[in-house]
Amino acid sequence: MNTPSPIDPLSIALIGCGKMGGAMLHGWLAAGMTHAAYVLEPGHLPPELAHNPVVKHLHNADALPITDVLVLAVKPQSIAEVCASLKLDPSTLVLSIAAGQKLANFEKHFGDTHPIIRAMPNTPASIAKGMTVLVANKNVTKDHHEMATQLLSATGHVEWVKDEDLMDAVTALSGSGPAYVFHLIEVMTQAGIECGLDADFAKSLARQTVIGSAALAEAEHETPAEHLRKNVTSPGGTTEAALNILMNGEMQDIFTRALMAATARSKELSK
Numbered sequence: 001m002n003t004p005s006p007i008d009p010l011s012i013a014l015i016g017c018g019k020m021g022g023a024m025l026h027g028w029l030a031a032g033m034t035h036a037a038y039v040l041e042p043g044h045l046p047p048e049l050a051h052n053p054v055v056k057h058l059h060n061a062d063a064l065p066i067t068d069v070l071v072l073a074v075k076p077q078s079i080a081e082v083c084a085s086l087k088l089d090p091s092t093l094v095l096s097i098a099a100g101q102k103l104a105n106f107e108k109h110f111g112d113t114h115p116i117i118r119a120m121p122n123t124p125a126s127i128a129k130g131m132t133v134l135v136a137n138k139n140v141t142k143d144h145h146e147m148a149t150q151l152l153s154a155t156g157h158v159e160w161v162k163d164e165d166l167m168d169a170v171t172a173l174s175g176s177g178p179a180y181v182f183h184l185i186e187v188m189t190q191a192g193i194e195c196g197l198d199a200d201f202a203k204s205l206a207r208q209t210v211i212g213s214a215a216l217a218e219a220e221h222e223t224p225a226e227h228l229r230k231n232v233t234s235p236g237g238t239t240e241a242a243l244n245i246l247m248n249g250e251m252q253d254i255f256t257r258a259l260m261a262a263t264a265r266s267k268e269l270s271k
């Protein structure tokens with residue numbers, strides 16, 4: 001596991017500071033970012049970002065200085081317009097987190113000699129518990145590679161892939177994954193209510209159970225999930241009664257279909 005490390009004085013331009021851009025910026029600030037982060041965002045920044053002396057809020061692409069890294073965190077449908085408005089220095093590493101936007105697409109905008117990295121982060125990045133997967137184009141040097149690893153490690157765990165085609169399945173699993181876990185809290189809450197618990201009580205029990213289980217999986221990160229599950233399951237007990245239903249194949253089937261739908265959507269967005 002990577003542990004979050006303070007960011008060396010990298011200069012960063014962040015284009016788009018919505019849910020994901022904001023989550024990453026929170027992660028960098030929490031990691032002790034000291035160099036200015038130039039944030040191009042048409043809307044307001046939340047007060048804790050707007051009042052942070054490191055954050056320089058810009059409203060116009062022409063005001064962007066040359067930076068080591070430019071992070072593109074706008075919606076995929078805004079990428080073409082945003083790229084067209086940017087005048088990039090050839091030395092600036094472009095790091096895009098836009099779902100479904102391929103490296104070749106950015107090479108069309110910035111030239112096929114420009115260093116470009118495509119990343120798929122997830123929202124736990126805001127509390128340094130993110131999972132980011134990266135893929136680089138041919139112009140990315142060892143230094144760029146280290147720069148991106150360093151930047152994203154400040155927001156959690158980092159993995160690299162060589163095959164860009166894997167990014168669709170990555171998007172489906174870890175990019176969208178936090179939503180599936182939050183949905184698990186919702187379905188466990190509803191099931192608790194149907195078993196007779198008061199709604200607020202069920203909500204609290206479901207939430208804390210997911211939090212505690214995730215923390216246990218982290219604390220025992222070398223123990224496979226299967227073992228952690230078996231540790232809670234006594235033969236003939238209550239957990240086994242529930243798992244006999246959960247593990248009859250339907251849940252696996254639902255998750256496989258869900259991730260296949262997300263993978264297919266990611267491929268569609270890439271066209």
Ligand SMILES: NC(=O)c1ccc[n+]([C@@H]2O[C@H](COP(=O)([O-])OP(=O)(O)OC[C@H]3O[C@@H](n4cnc5c(N)ncnc54)[C@H](OP(=O)(O)O)[C@@H]3O)[C@@H](O)[C@H]2O)c1
Pocket residue numbers: 015016017018019020021022040041042043073074075076078081082097098099100120121122123175176
């Ligand atoms: N959310 C996730 O869990 C997640 C996970 C992995 C990857 N991603 C990727 O991250 C990217 C951002 O997603 P998001 O969920 O953070 O979306 P979002 O909350 O809508 O954030 C996008 C931000 O970009 C701003 N923006 C729009 N046009 C701009 C421009 N021309 N220049 C600068 N900023 C501009 C938007 O401002 P306005 O709202 O005022 O238009 C908004 O604040 C997407 O490409 C998505 O695929 C998201």
